[in-house]
Amino acid sequence: MLSIKNLQVSIEDKAILRGLNLDVGSGEVHAIMGPNGSGKSTLSHVLAGREGYQVTAGEVLFDGQDLLALEPEQRAHKGIFLGMQYPVELPGVNNMTFMRESLNTIHRARGEAELDVPEFMQRVREKARLLELDEQLLKRNVNVGFSGGEKKRNEILQMAMLEPRLAILDETDSGLDIDALRIIAGGVNALRSPQRSIILITHYQRLLDYIQPDTVHVLLEGRIVRSGDKQLALELEEKGYGWIEQEAAA
């Protein structure tokens, strides 16, 4: 589904990703771990199409199509979803109106029928209940005055509504208490399917206790230096990144 080959990305001429390779198949869950500054968030932003990054080499194919040639909204239409590390607040933009606009735009782009208001309401309420998200938050402005945990749950709610083919969750677990983590993991697990792939970007092994990945990758200085099963995450938890750094340097 997703194939990244030799991806090299700079921010203001500073190289961040230095030849990253990654293949994610349909229905797979991949975790990407790595220390601060290794390029995890850059990878997620580049995949979603955020401005401010220069791709200097390499390619990203999504279903065989050049993903980097697409505008951010076109990527969303193709089924890419980025759960943000820091979801922004949108003052004056109603959460429900926003989600409906988003969902219907994507449906239109795919030539699918739009949801009418009752259908939409029913679906959004159902998904919000699953994420134990207070229905009042749907009536508020997007993320305005939400707690950290509520913002993250609102991201997963959008993922549940948009039903993406590839979800990239950028440190969705950061800043969450254990109960919120469990709820969010439950929401993500409910969305696992053979047609949907997930990339989890995280600092901590803890998330992977709740969402079991098929593959764990270690990102270091802009490259994936090691891949393994979830045992690798446990090893990292125990020993830190130092030993991999040494191996990679050797």
Add this chain to the structure above:
Amino acid sequence: MITAEQQRSWVQQLMTRADAGLPGQSPGWLDHARKAARQAVAGLPVLDRKQEAWRYTSIEALLKQCFRPADEAADLPALDINDCLLPAFDSYRLVFVNGRYDPQLSSIEALPDGVNVGSLCAGLSTDPELLATWFGQTANHTEHVFTAMNTALVNDGVFIHVGSQLELGRPIEVIYLSQVDDDPLLMQPRNLIVLDAGAKATLVERFIGFGPSAYFHNNLTEISVGKGASLNHYRVQDESRSAYHLSSLYLSQQAQSLYRGTTLAFGGAWARTDYNSTFKQEGAVCELNGLYTVGDQQLIDFHLNVQHSFPGCVSREQFKGVLYGKGRAVFDGRILVDKQAQHSDAQLSNDNLMLSRNAEVDTKPQLEIYADDVKCSHGTTVGELDPQQVFYLRSRGIDESTARKMLCLGFAAEVLDSINLPALRDAASRKLGDTLNAAVEEWGGKT
């Protein structure tokens, strides 16, 4: 640069042309006010950059136009009022066409006893004492040349009086329709609104303009809100793009009264609104909200002069602007808290969203505080759309133009949401949406 002589001869010429239109019979006090204003004109200072209140608002283009008042028949086009009505909006309605009251298009039947709504001319016969008492009480006729001009040439306007403890079940709506296809025209409504103690009313003023020619809508409104009375006052300025518009509002509030003023300014080539607000007793509340959009060939200007002269009064001023193209805006908000006005509570803000690098705003919030136990704040912002917010929406499948439009509407929402009349709020929201469509289109794909 304009000179004092230019300004003087422009006004003199205009007044000479306008004299014919004045009604023959009028009470002595009105004649006196007219004469005094006329005499004052020659001595009034020229409104150039040296006048702080006119520093960023040049009247040069205005003085190049040669206006005259609308003639009886020839200048009064047949307009279909239905095109201008808000859907599902039940109101007591006064309609002015090119500055003249049109009783056929108006609808003020079934007013409750103790409530007078009509034209100023009608008021001269229905309630002459009240008019004589209140006319010129709050306005400063010689504030500048345009207020003097309005007073010197008073011929008609709106007169509203709501008696003690009365509450109107429907809003009063005033529609100023302008359609100017040939000679530039002058319209100068002179309005007087008096709410007695405990009265409650909602007033909606809508300025609507059509036609390619210039006109000058120079209105002056005096408002008195009695003890414990409350007035919700909405104003929607949607003049034609060839229009010059000046609204001078003079507001006087008694104890525990509430005035909520909301002005939405969308139209005009040159449009200015001056709010002069004075508390006459303790415990009054004055809220002024505003929203403006300006694009190419447009200047929109707001001046607030809020005077806290008595203790324990509250004022809230919130103005937001969306600027695109080469639009220009001016905001000058002044709050004065006198020495004796302890426990005054004043908050003033002005936020500007710049959609283009060629737009310009001159914003100047001023707090002058002479009391020592007050709660006052002011702030102003000038910013662009946040690229992170735009990206957030785009990453959810929403195209860039729509994303920008949603964020602009969100920026304006606070002001629009404060409109308590759904029909008016929806119309304003649609108007803003249309304006933003044009703005976003003009802006195109530029980043």
